[in-house]
Amino acid sequence: MKTLISNVHYKLFKSDKMRLFWHKNFILAKWSARGWALVRAVLVIGISFIILYPLIVKFSVSIMDERDLYDITVKYIPKHFTIENYKTAWQFMNYPKAFWNSFSLSMLASVMQLISCTLIAYGFARFNFPLKNLIFGLVIVTLVVPPQTIMIPLFLHFRFFDVFGIIKAITGQKGINLLDSYWPFVLMSLTGSGMKNGLYIYILRQFFRGMPRELEEAAYVDGSSTLRTFATIMLPSAVPMMVTVFLFSFVWQWNDSFYSSLFLQKLLVLPMALSALAQNINQYYYWEYGQMTNMSPAYASMMNNTGSIMLVVPLFLIYLFAQRYFVESIERSGIVG
Amino acid sequence: MKTRKKRRLSLTSKKAIAGYCFITPFLLGLLFFFLYPLMQSIVFSFNRLEVSSDGYQLIQVGLENYHRAFFVHPNFRRILVESITQMLTDVPLIIIFSFFAANLLNQKFRGRALARGIFFLPVILTSGIIIAMENSDLMINMMRSSFQQEAQSGTAGEMLRSLELRNLLYQTRIDPRFINYITGAIDRIYQIVIASGVQILIFLAGLQSIPPSLFEASNIEGATGWENFWKITFPMVSPLILVCTVYTIIDSFTKPTNRVMTMIRDVAFQQTNYGFSAALAWIYFVLILVILGIVIGIISKRVFYHE
Numbered sequence: 001m002k003t004l005i006s007n008v009h010y011k012l013f014k015s016d017k018m019r020l021f022w023h024k025n026f027i028l029a030k031w032s033a034r035g036w037a038l039v040r041a042v043l044v045i046g047i048s049f050i051i052l053y054p055l056i057v058k059f060s061v062s063i064m065d066e067r068d069l070y071d072i073t074v075k076y077i078p079k080h081f082t083i084e085n086y087k088t089a090w091q092f093m094n095y096p097k098a099f100w101n102s103f104s105l106s107m108l109a110s111v112m113q114l115i116s117c118t119l120i121a122y123g124f125a126r127f128n129f130p131l132k133n134l135i136f137g138l139v140i141v142t143l144v145v146p147p148q149t150i151m152i153p154l155f156l157h158f159r160f161f162d163v164f165g166i167i168k169a170i171t172g173q174k175g176i177n178l179l180d181s182y183w184p185f186v187l188m189s190l191t192g193s194g195m196k197n198g199l200y201i202y203i204l205r206q207f208f209r210g211m212p213r214e215l216e217e218a219a220y221v222d223g224s225s226t227l228r229t230f231a232t233i234m235l236p237s238a239v240p241m242m243v244t245v246f247l248f249s250f251v252w253q254w255n256d257s258f259y260s261s262l263f264l265q266k267l268l269v270l271p272m273a274l275s276a277l278a279q280n281i282n283q284y285y286y287w288e289y290g291q292m293t294n295m296s297p298a299y300a301s302m303m304n305n306t307g308s309i310m311l312v313v314p315l316f317l318i319y320l321f322a323q324r325y326f327v328e329s330i331e332r333s334g335i336v337g
Numbered sequence: 338m339k340t341r342k343k344r345r346l347s348l349t350s351k352k353a354i355a356g357y358c359f360i361t362p363f364l365l366g367l368l369f370f371f372l373y374p375l376m377q378s379i380v381f382s383f384n385r386l387e388v389s390s391d392g393y394q395l396i397q398v399g400l401e402n403y404h405r406a407f408f409v410h411p412n413f414r415r416i417l418v419e420s421i422t423q424m425l426t427d428v429p430l431i432i433i434f435s436f437f438a439a440n441l442l443n444q445k446f447r448g449r450a451l452a453r454g455i456f457f458l459p460v461i462l463t464s465g466i467i468i469a470m471e472n473s474d475l476m477i478n479m480m481r482s483s484f485q486q487e488a489q490s491g492t493a494g495e496m497l498r499s500l501e502l503r504n505l506l507y508q509t510r511i512d513p514r515f516i517n518y519i520t521g522a523i524d525r526i527y528q529i530v531i532a533s534g535v536q537i538l539i540f541l542a543g544l545q546s547i548p549p550s551l552f553e554a555s556n557i558e559g560a561t562g563w564e565n566f567w568k569i570t571f572p573m574v575s576p577l578i579l580v581c582t583v584y585t586i587i588d589s590f591t592k593p594t595n596r597v598m599t600m601i602r603d604v605a606f607q608q609t610n611y612g613f614s615a616a617l618a619w620i621y622f623v624l625i626l627v628i629l630g631i632v633i634g635i636i637s638k639r640v641f642y643h644e
Binding site for chain 1: 356459
């Protein structure tokens with residue numbers, strides 16, 4: 001009996017020994033856990049600082065007077081606090097108008113993308129039909145193709161918009177010009193082919209696939225139609241996921257300079273207003289004070305930073321509000337599936 | 338009875354029709370706003386495009402655009418190679434960092450919700466125009482370099498310099514290329530951190546979906562945390578490494594700061610040379626596909642699937 005026990009002891013695995021060691025030295029274990037907590041805190045705070053640093057710099061530059069930019073003793077806290085920059089940026093970005101255009105465009109596009117992507121994702125998740133895998137493969141392909149590849153045909157497509165030559169037959173002109181309106185965005189959003197819509201379809205499909213089928217089957221047995229089952233059974237539980245997708249699409253639409261510079265030339269949206277801001281101010285000084293005046297690069301950069309803050313603030317508010325949904329829903333959704 | 342059965346659709350075909358109804362919008366979009374423009378852009382790349390007020394004309398030029406891209410244009414090849422090497426060096430770093438960060442955020446500590454909120458902030462705040470502005474911004478770059486200088490030359494810097502990682506590592510006689518890679522990663526930490534927001538989300542979702550029973554069983558058997566990580570966490574999350582790699586590659590190829598992307602745009606809208614731009618875009622797209630194919634081929638062989 002005794003030999004058996006010692007044999008067992010002899011055969012203890014290395015990890016078991018380690019466990020015994022920690023068990024005996026519980027004070028040491030406690031301190032090592034604390035040490036790791038300290039290391040973790042340093043890491044988390046450090047990385048957070050790296051992420052927030054440009055934001056802090058932008059903000060502190062935006063409330064500085066121009067004098068402070070050339071003063072070596074001023075680093076992050078301005079000596080001459082001013083909100084003059086915001087006033088200038090407000091004026092030269094045409095902020096109220098650009099804000100409204102941006103807001104309505106992003107709202108319109110993201111709501112439509114949300115509706116179409118949810119429907120499409122549900123179709124892919126729950127029904128079997130011929131060529132399904134091929135078509136879903138194409139969803140992924142739309143993500144891989146850089147938008148620059150199809151940018152010119154799309155541009156021309158909307159410049160001379162026509163469906164099977166119907167408009168040409170009626171008006172005699174070669175299509176209608178849909179540029180400088182919301183139509184390109186509306187059409188692309190409704191058909192689930194807007195910016196990064198493949199990603200939203202993928203996320204939502206994974207979510208719907210993770211839902212138990214029994215719920216729907218019970219509804220079908222009770223005589224509910226397909227659409228009604230979708231609207232009353234599936235949609236309510238998909239709300240957190242949909243908030244996430246909505247947040248993504250709103251934010252990416254809001255910040256997007258690619259499609260908006262492609263389709264909108266006269267219609268002012270915030271990203272375009274921001275990229276033209278320094279130039280506009282420069283031009284204004286040029287007209288006002290004659291040819292020799294040029295804006296200093298530091299001043300231009302200060303204006304750009306102010307403009308960036310003004311672009312970001314609305315997003316920041318939305319993020320604060322939706323952050324909880326955003327983090328939780330991704331965790332639970334089984335995006336991974 | 339038989340005739341009735343024929344008239345009514347079977348359940349499977351009913352379901353199939355319903356399925357098609359749900360995805361009709363996508364099929365339309367695919368046709369009109371994806372496949373058709375894609376075909377057109379192939380055609381454009383073999384032509385010269387002249388836009389006038391009443392439409393556009395195509396003038397056939399054969400392979401001239403492609404020939405020009407590779408043999409005539411002064412720096413297309415250089416920029417292409419540079420952006421691909423940049424991508425190849427960045428992708429492993431981004432994957433490793435985001436996996437590490439996801440593990441960090443998956444642990445329990447005070448202020449976790451806040452930390453998560455900050456870690457995902459780049460997804461929101463550094464996309465599109467903002468990152469493009471930031472890259473060219475004078476003040477931010479100046480602040481950053483002065484910050485680095487301070488870290489190197491200040492009093493704290495004096496103490497740290499003797500411990501400076503690079504010199505320390507050089508003395509260990511590891512391959513200097515490897516050392517430069519690692520220290521270069523530390524210098525570009527900001528670019529890496531802001532490029533890994535979505536990947537952290539994906540990994541975090543993966544970590545949460547590992548069934549806890551696996552850990553319980555292995556703890557009873559006496560596994561340490563280290564063993565748990567390599568024998569359970571890592572294999573279970575490995576399919577996501579594939580997903581994240583693919584996402585990172587696509588993201589780095591299509592982000593607005595990518596130089597090939599800006600070049601394709603400039604050729605199209607500043608030089609109004611649509612055909613040439615389409616040819617450039619196609620070369621780029623085919624290269625992306627080839628690289629993606631190779632990467633997926635390599636990784637998917639090593640991935641472990643639970644089911």
